[in-house]
Amino acid sequence: MELKVFKFLSLLLLATPSLAGRLAKKPQMGWNSWNTFKYAVDEKLIKSTAMRLVDTGLARLGYDYVNIDDGWQTYQRDSNGHQQANATKFPNGIKAVADYVHSLGLKLGIYSDAGIYDCGFYPGSHGYEELDASLYAQWDVDYLKYDNCGGFQMNTLSAQERFLRMSYALKNSGREIFYSLCEWGHQFRWLWADQFSESYRMSGDIHSAYRADKSGVCTTAYCLNTGYAGVSDLTMIRKMRELSPFQKPGAWADMDMLEIGTGTMTEYQEQTHFSFWAALKSPLIIGADINNISDSSLAILKNKDIISISQDDLGRAANYLPELSEEGEYQIWAGPLSSGRSRHVILVQNYGSKAINVTLPLASVSGLEKRADRTGLVIRDVWASVDSGKLGETIELKNVEVDQVKVLVLKKR
Incomplete structure (x- = not known):
């Protein structure tokens, strides 16, 4: 039965124009309450x-989603079957919070689950999608994070069907709402x-x-x-070795929220974390308490x-370049860019146990194989904020x- 349902949904998706795309031309940016606050979320915190x-200038840089995660609800729906905000x-309700967030030029996100219950055993949306x-x-919500904690209770339905139902419900709601799936990578969802x-x-x-x-x-x-x-930072990056080629405008593989500012990493580690989330096109959703974050x-x-x-x-x-990397010591990734003067990005990460020197032959990097590909390009070392001379045959670090x-x-000169 499950296989038949999966085949039917596969044919449906092939026959139907993609439901995603317009809201995700670039990876989304913003903030989410879960990493730091878990269920201790309220109106004061969100505002x-x-x-x-x-005030920090983060909004001007693109961090425009303010996402309320689990814990906003009551444990029962009202007499009309609606989810209820914890009074x-x-x-003042979720609509009032949305109005405040919108008045600042930002967008509001909310949370639910594709099962009967969510992770905190509040009502999920299964059977109530529309x-x-x-x-x-009606609340003017702009973003839905849709979890899978209650999915074990719905084993008669495939994950594809449960998550597809909410997609159709959102498209028919009368409002454009960004749809962020949180199904933990089960069933190879990048496919x-x-x-x-x-x-x-x-x-x-x-x-x-x-x-x-x-x-x-x-x-x-x-x-x-x-x-x-x-999952640790390094393992999340490791998993993306197989998945980075799937990234494309319209729907982004999400490496989960940023742990920068949670007080558990060194400055180098936070730089690595941010660099890879950006270069691998994961959403940039801050998980720290930005009311109490280090400079x-x-x-x-x-x-x-x-x-x-x-x-x-x-x-x-x-993309990961295994032929240039040394497993257990350092890894090299590279990819094309097209904005402004930027034309390529290369990441060299030391995840070993001692400082290293690296010689990078540019002819081995896709897109830079020919000398003509490198003509007129100069190097910017981003974290050092240093521009160096034009490219040669190798980069020495x-x-x-x-x-x-x-x-x-x-970059082009």
């Missing part, structure tokens, strides 16, 4: 965070979720650790244990050169420190 995005946490989507539209969502999680939840995974996490993309609530972490989140890599007009992710990433943008 103060929205104002902080404006203690949100005494009703909930209509309610979110199908781009047909009806603007972004889709490619793995289990990130946790605030640079190197250490929780028990049992598989480090590759194509495995059954995607790492529920236990160094804030400066990383505001780095215009890195943000421009994320928001590049071409929308192509960097000296003393790349442990956990450091060198982000090199090749």
Whole structure:
């Protein structure tokens, strides 16, 4: 039965124009409450965070979604079947919060689940998709993060069908609402979720650790244990070796929210985290408490050169270059750019145990094989904020420190 349903949905998706696309020409940027606050979310927090995005200049740089995660609801629907906001946490309701956020030039996101219940055992949207989507539209919500914690109760239906139902409900709600799937990468969703969502999680939840995974996490993309609530930064990057070629405008593989500013990483580690999320075209959704964030972490989140890599007009992710990398010591990624004078990005990351020197032959980098491809290009070392001379045959990097990433943008003079 399950196989028949999957085949039917596959044919339906092939026969139907993509439901996704207009809202996700570039990876989304913003903030989400979950990483830091979990269920302790309320109106005061959302409003103060929205104002902080404006005051810090983050909003001007593109961080425009303010997303309320799980914990905003009551445990029961009302007599008409509607989800209800917790009146203690949100005494003026979600619509009033949306109005405030919109008054600042920002957008509001909300959370639900494709099962009977969500992760906090609040009402999920299974069986209520049209009703909930209509309610979110009435509240002027702009973004839906749609989780899968209650999915185990709906094993008679495929994940594809459950998530597709909400996509249709949103499209018929009368309002454009960004659709962000959070199904933890199960069933290899990069093969199908781009047909009806603007972004889709490619793995289990990130946790605030640079190197250490929780028990049992598989480090590759194509495995059954995607790492529920236990994936480190380095493993998330490792999983993208198989997935970066799937990235494209319209629907983005989501490496989960940023852990920059949560106080668990060094400056080099936070730079690496931000660089790869940008170069791999993952959404840039801040997970820290930006009302209490260090100056160094804030400066990383505001780095215009890195943000421009994320928001590049071409929308192509960097790819892993195994022939130039040394497994267990350093990895090299590269990809094309097309915005302004920028034409290429190269990342060299030291994830070994000692400082290294790296010689990078440019003829081995796709798009730079011919000398003519490099004519007139100069190098910008992004984190060092240094522009160097024109390209030759190789790039020599000296003393790349442990956990450091060198982000090199090749630009026209």
